[in-house]
Amino acid sequence: MSLFNGTDSCHSFFEKVLLALVTSLKVMKKILLLTDFSKNATNAILYALQFFSGNPCTFYLMYVHKVESYISDDLLENSKDxxxxxxxxxxxxxxxxxxxxxxxxxxHEHYEFKTVIDYDVFTDAIKQAVRKFSLDYIVMGSNGASNVKEVLMGSNTINVIEKVSCKTLVVPSGYRFKLPHEFLVVLNPTTLLDQYLMDIIIAFITRFKLKLHVLRLVKNIVDTTVVVNDLDNLAYLGARYQRVEADDVDKAVAKYLETHPIDITTYVAQDKSFVERLFSASPNKEIKSRMNLPLLVLHSQ
Incomplete structure (x- = not known):
């Protein structure tokens, strides 16, 4: 069913946009900033602080200590505490x-900072933080995957994206903040642009004043069912919409990035193989080009 059908739906849409803007202005965002005190993590934190500028936010600076780091002899000789x-x-x-x-x-910002240390499996610790603090976003850095250390960071990123249901902003190593203007949402053939995702997208582009691009990947260019649904839902957003029949997701996205000035890429974490390719130990050149930009990962309901 389309979200925006007829005049009543048109009024409903603009009410939705207004509500999203008012809500985003009034509600304090709760954001988890993961750190291991590396340059990469610090860079991601600085990006987030500039990205959310003007928004009231509570930032949780979190360090997760690996469970394996505990020395068994120490635990036997001393109390856990x-x-x-x-x-x-x-x-x-x-x-x-x-x-x-x-x-x-x-x-000068309306920011509050809190610190958190946890001793647990990395993703378990983050899941607990999401529940405990009712987090809106997770922010973390990623180096891509060009050496052993970076593969480990890539592994953490993959695990968070796959196992933690929370909007996650991944910032590439060395990426310097610039005010974003163009926002690309990539929809795999199996991703349905439903009301839940539309609410997130509308709130995001409204608050940050972003131009929306939607790249719909389809298995069969003749099948227009999903495209009709997309166009109905996007009708009043002024989005630049393109559908592409593509078996190679990486090349399709890379080609779009070459011809459009995108500042942030976004996709829905449904396709596990897609996530693994994105942070693989030997990424192809198309994936590498995409990792030059911040990546916002959404989760379907």
Whole structure:
């Protein structure tokens, strides 16, 4: 069923846009900033602080200590609490220092900073944080995957995208913030542009004043059913819409990026193989070109 049919639906659409804008202005966003204190993580944090400028936000600076890092002999000889305290001493100090710096540097913003340390499996710790703090976004860095260390970071990114149901903003290594204007949503053949996704997209482009591009990948160019649904739902957004029959998702997206000035790419985390290719240990040149831009990952309901 189309979201926007007839005059009543037109009024409903504009009411929806207005509501999205008012809501985004009034509601404080809760955002998880993952860090391992590397340059890459710090760069992602700085990108997020500039990206959400003008929005009231609570930022959770989170460090996850690997469970495997606990030494069994230490656990046998000492209480768990004392071992945890010893392990947490350095990251606590680093988080405290980082928090103090960000409070000073962003005093002009309506930002609040909190620190979190967890001792758990990486994705389990993040899932718990999403539930506990009712998070709106997760922000993390990704190096792509050109060496062993970066493959590990890629693995963490993949796991978060696949296993944690929360909007996730992935910032490439070394990417410097520039005010975004063009927003590309990539829809795989199996992705339905339903009301849940439309609400997220409308709120996002309205608040950040973005020009919407939609690239619909189809298996059969003759089958127009999904395209008709897309066009109905996008009718009042002024979106640039293109459908492409493509078996090679990577080449289709890379070609679009070559001909359009996109600032952020977005897709829905349904296709596991697509996610794995995106952060694979030997990405092809099309995927590498896409990883030069921030990536926003959405999750279907």
């Amino acid at each position: 004392s071992v945890y305290e010893a392990i947490a001493e350095k990251p606590k100090a680093k988080l405290k220092s980082l928090k103090a710096t960000l409070i000073k540097d962003y005093a």
